[in-house]
Amino acid sequence: MDRRVFNLSRRNLIAAAAGSFVIPVAAQGFPSRAIRIVVPYPAGGTTDILARLIGPKLQEALGQTVIVENKAGAATNLGAEFVARAPADGHTILLGTNVTFSVNPHLYRGLSFNAQRDFTPLVPIALTQTVLLVHPSVRAHSVRDLIALAKEQPGKLSYGSYGSGSLAHLAAAQFATMAGIEMNHVPYKGSAPAMTDLIGGHIQLMFDNIVTALPNAKAGSVRALAVSGARRSLAAPELPTVAESALKGYEVAGWFGFAAPAATSSVVAERISEEINKILALKEIRDRIIASGAEPMIYSPQEFVRFIQSDYLRAGELVRVSGAKAE
Structure with missing residues (x-):
């Protein structure tokens, strides 16, 4: 720099x-x-x-x-x-x-x-942080579960984002790199259409803004696994960080x-x-x-x-x- x-x-x-x-x-x-x-x-x-x-x-x-x-x-x-x-x-x-x-x-x-x-x-x-969300049908109740599933099915899982270079995209790409897994990126024009497809099961996961992620998780439409920051969120202290769950050093905020x-x-x-x-x-x-x-x-x-x-x-x-x- x-x-x-x-x-x-x-x-x-x-x-x-x-x-x-x-x-x-x-x-x-x-x-x-x-x-x-x-x-x-x-x-x-x-x-x-x-x-x-x-x-x-x-x-x-x-x-x-x-x-x-x-x-x-x-x-x-x-x-x-x-x-x-x-x-x-x-x-x-x-x-x-x-x-x-x-x-x-x-x-x-x-x-x-x-x-x-x-x-x-x-x-x-x-x-602000993002939340790692999966569709309820995905056989993963933790970050470790998700990584194991992705390794069993390389290239089968798709994640959504609200555009190339968005925080959601960067968070998922870094996650895949650190976990050593292969996933497909599906960019959308905004968080709302990506969330709609996640709820509908058209994609399997995404990192979404905490403001929209938590209400959908509480409603049972999606499952929240972790937050992307260096420490737990004040808005959802029950959710672990990705770093403490499986990938030490992971941080995207x-x-x-x-x-x-x-x-x-x-x-x-x-x-x-x-x-x-x-x-x-x-x-x-x-x-x-x-x-x-x-x-x-x-x-x-x-x-x-x-x-x-x-x-x-x-x-x-x-x-x-x-x-x-x-x-």
Whole structure:
């Protein structure tokens, strides 16, 4: 990975901490008008829900109107490009995901913006996991059972995903690689049609977003075997992780985080980050994030920079293993 990634943000933060950074005039009057949170997904999804959860509290903290604006399209690239090209004054920020900052740079060539260099990371807000689900007819009640079955029937099991390069695809491909099994990938245009076919028995398994996975598992339409993250989910603590079940070191998770245009003053970036972290510390906010199927994350901007760098490298390996191509 290019070692210049995020150097601008780090230099500004270090200089500010040392007291040697001269505060720009624009930063002294921040915020001076409404703030836009750009969500690169359609309204109603988890990213949109989280933005509208944080927005009103951020409005109270900053004393200016906060508007959530959905700019969906091109696998989050449309909204990300819009923010990357926006004035770097803190009044337009992006609520992106691991897809935006970690996965897409490995999938898409020739983008008009660079996800690593054209943003100043602010803070992450939540981590999300997928759930390994199987159709009730599949003779597997644990991860070990599923691996054994797949080895008995190489190439017979099919897994669904909500598109090439999606978290569901990357999770399943990594699972197959680490388990040493062969499965068929069936990509769908979204989670809903994939879940419909899983319930109908047209595919045998999938890694699905925890928000939609758990209700279907509780209804008995599918069977939940494990979660894909490094630790058990707060939303379903009874489910083991894939790692503890059978595949040590397995970890695939998504996340949501705020970023501003690259040249944003460190003073403004720190102000926004500090206020968002205060909001995330509120019990009512934490409870609602957990209820959405995600888990709160409170990092400093510096920690977030390091987190993205690490996740970018991890995502590159996942994309390579999966053979995912931009659709």
